[in-house]
Amino acid sequence: MMNTPAMQQETIAMITPNADLESPDFLVRSRQEVLRLLNGIKSASTLMSISFVHAEDVAVTSLVYVDEASNMLLMECPPAWQSMIDGGEAESIMLACVYEEAKIQFQGGRGQVVDMDGTTVVGLEIPEFMWRFQRRRDERHNVSGLTISLNFGFTECDAEITDLSMGGIGMFNCDAEVKLEAGEVLRGCSIALPGVGAIMVDLTVQHQMPMQSADGKAVTRIGCQFSGLSDSARQLIAHYLDALVMV
Numbered sequence: 001m002m003n004t005p006a007m008q009q010e011t012i013a014m015i016t017p018n019a020d021l022e023s024p025d026f027l028v029r030s031r032q033e034v035l036r037l038l039n040g041i042k043s044a045s046t047l048m049s050i051s052f053v054h055a056e057d058v059a060v061t062s063l064v065y066v067d068e069a070s071n072m073l074l075m076e077c078p079p080a081w082q083s084m085i086d087g088g089e090a091e092s093i094m095l096a097c098v099y100e101e102a103k104i105q106f107q108g109g110r111g112q113v114v115d116m117d118g119t120t121v122v123g124l125e126i127p128e129f130m131w132r133f134q135r136r137r138d139e140r141h142n143v144s145g146l147t148i149s150l151n152f153g154f155t156e157c158d159a160e161i162t163d164l165s166m167g168g169i170g171m172f173n174c175d176a177e178v179k180l181e182a183g184e185v186l187r188g189c190s191i192a193l194p195g196v197g198a199i200m201v202d203l204t205v206q207h208q209m210p211m212q213s214a215d216g217k218a219v220t221r222i223g224c225q226f227s228g229l230s231d232s233a234r235q236l237i238a239h240y241l242d243a244l245v246m247v
Contacts, residue, residue: 028130037130038066038073041099047231048075048097049239052084058196058239060232061095064121074121077113081122085113098238106130140165141244150203151188159222161191166237168206168225180205180222193240202227 028034041048042063050059057080065074075095084093088110096105106127114123146161148171163170169191173180180186184205191199203224211221229237 026132026134028132029128034127034130035066035068037099037104037132038063038126041097041104042066044099045231046097046099047235048095049235050078050081051094051096051239057084058236060235061122064116066126068126071126073108073124073126074114074116075111075124077120077122081111082113082120085111085122096239096242097235101134103133103238103242104130105133139241140170141241143244145194147192148201149190149192150186151190152186162221164237164241166226166234166241168203168223170221170223172211173220173222180208182207185227186224193236195243196236196240199233199236201229201233 028037042065045062047060047062050061052058059078059080061076061078061081063073063075067074091110093108093111094105095108096103098104106129108124108127111122111124114121140163142163143161146164147158148161148169149156149158159171159173161169161171182205186203186205189201189203191201193199204227206223206225208223209221211219
């Protein structure tokens with residue numbers, strides 16, 4: 001299926017309804033600059049999130065090869081992507097990553113499964129244009145309905161996440177009996193992100209602050225920093241935060 005500019009405009013409008021698509025502030029039309037960004041993303045082994053339009057699935061991939069002569073990109077093929085292609089559901093996808101402190105985003109068509117020296121990859125046409133959104137470093141977003149499962153080694157408990165950024169989280173204390181100290185490290189904790197799945201993270205406690213919840217209960221807000229966040233987890237958290245901004 002051909003990936004026409006009209007299709008790209010329609011899909012990105014669904015995702016960023018308030019954006020001026022023709023704004024030179026973020027629209028990259030130069031073939032030279034598109035190729036520079038793609039080759040830089042490949043060289044840096046930057047992970048990319050794949051959003052399947054009209055579906056809630058999100059997967060993570062990376063760019064394997066940029067073939068200018070045949071105008072093709074070769075991408076790693078996670079199982080979710082191949083399932084979408086085989087099922088005829090991946091008619092339009094959005095790929096995004098963080099590169100040079102900006103969000104780089106472009107749309108692709110369905111793609112085709114290709115065997116490259118015994119490795120399954122997906123071939124996509126090199127996009128005619130891309131979007132580049134400048135990002136604020138570690139911008140904090142208030143969230144609701146998110147929980148994190150804290151791992152204390154001998155026991156686990158769930159806490160409510162109050163805010164989330166690329167650098168860490170704020171949460172309400174999960175249990176009055178649980179005492180956390182600044183500098184304490186919690187490993188193997190799990191955040192359940194809607195549409196993304198469970199993300200495993202390590203946390204370092206930064207500070208605590210007594211507060212009052214909406215129902216009048218005394219709670220403690222605990223600020224934690226991510227420690228050694230994996231590239232895959234970082235990209236999925238970035239995808240979730242981008243979706244919050246675009247709603």
